[in-house]
Amino acid sequence: MDRSLDIYIGWDSREPIAYEVAKSTILKNASIPVNVHPIVLQDLVDKGAYTRDVDPLASTEFTYSRFFTPYLAGYKGWALFCDCDFLFFSDVAELLQYRDESKAVACVKHDYQPKAGVKMDGKVQTTYPRKNWSSFMLFNCEHPSTRQLTPELINRESGAYLHRMQWAQDDEIGEIPTEWNWLEGWNEKPASGYPHAVHFTNGGPWFKDWQNVDYGDIWTKKALEIDPEFKPI
Template identity: 60%
Template sequence: MSAEPIGSPFRVFVGYDSREDIAFRVCEASMRCRSSIALDVRPIAQADLRARGLYWRAKDPLASTEFTYTRFLTPYLAGYQGWALFCDCDFLWLADVAELLALADPTKAVMCVHHDHRPTEDTKMDGAVQTTYPRKNWSSLMLFNCGHPMARSLTPQVVNTQSGAYLHRMQWAADEAIGALPSTWNWLEGSMPKPVDGTPAAVHFTRGGPWFENWQDVDYGDLWLSECAALDAPGRT
């Protein structure tokens, strides 16, 4: 059974940070150019959500991005209907997102890669503090079953008032309702071995990517730079 009504674009919400506009643009472009299905890609921009009265949390000094908490509004923004994908902006897509959507399990509220990520660095990106906590990076890519009761529990009120631990550790969903995706869909640069054959389906530059100073020498950084250079190429969507 199709995860979305026939003819409906697959909705993708990408975390947007004003410091990383180019990362968002490459993320979107790399996904679109490899997708065999129609996509509706939307940035989750904190400033816009504040203006709409959907986000009013005070600034968290430990939040490394502007979408640290706003990501959990994805089911609400999707109207609590169908399937929708959230991913951080620091992703480079190297496979067809339709193959990810094909893994959607209607018995689950959310699906993600079940990382056991324990970074050794003290800082990441542009000097942000690196933190370690249970289920770290699970929420950096989430395939939401937006109509599921547990996904529907992510109301603006909950997203604005619950703790970071409650949200990022997915305490809003029962363990059995959190489906597992293959790790290739959220391959953490600097923390995971390269595939023996080919490339990951989606590279996540979680430590920092080539758009930051001193982060050019990273695995698959050359592919990101190629994607960036192609952004304004004729015929590129």
């Protein structure tokens, strides 16, 4: 099986530095060839692939466009999607062990019930079954269930259908350890070392007054290495 990995990261025009930090920390730790791509909503709109109406409850520009990952990968091989608000500490080569051809997708199966009603950027914090499962997905792009994720289906179906992974059977959803989608403010910190990937799901250090989150100092250091002029928004 191929020892490389295509990675697609959600890109949001309000927080481009978050994408750059996620990409940089993936590449720094990777021991295998990886190709990192931003999923830019406007690019999909310009191509005529994305035609959904604006959803007032969508918290990011990639709320729905994340499901274009298999399409963008040409429905070939395996591809990883993650939100932009990630900080990676481990080698994504470790994820290759979770590729199972019988599965359409693999993810961290959180039982996440957010406490706050509003995220740090003022967006509504909605609660729904399988919340955050879709923030880190390892797609088997050639699986019949995954191949259902055509632009037509993504533009037509509800957010619940897409994010709850109702396009796959329950036994086609594989599991990845929590450490790969470690939710800041929810999951318990490891006794030593770092999670494989920290997810600033409630808000990250790129927002004002939100620098005191776990691992926020490390994220900020990375951001300043990339952009010495970086300032929280």
